[in-house]
Amino acid sequence: MKNGKRPTRRQxxxxxxxxxxxxxxxxxxxxxxxxxxxxxxTGTAKIIAI
Structure with a gap:
């Protein structure tokens, strides 16, 4: 799993x-x-629809 990045304002x-x-x-x-x-x-993954 790739490292996560800080979200932008829109995200x-x-x-x-x-x-x-x-x-x-x-x-x-x-x-x-x-x-x-x-x-x-915790490192758990989640997918949300935009």
């Missing part, structure tokens, strides 16, 4: 819209229709 709003804590999630991959997130502490 932060999308993470908030998915009812996730923005301080705990990093962006592993950004696709036009999906965001692949990695939890900052």
């Amino acid at each position: 932060l709003s999308q993470i908030k819209a998915a009812d996730l804590n923005v301080e705990s999630w990093l962006v592993a991959k950004s696709l036009p229709t999906q965001l692949h997130l990695v939890h900052r502490y």
Whole structure:
């Protein structure tokens, strides 16, 4: 798994819209229709639709 990067402002709003804590999630991959997130502490992965 790649290391996650800090989300941009637009990505932060999308993470908030998915009812996730923005301080705990990093962006592993950004696709036009999906965001692949990695939890900052546990390393679990999650995919949210944009």
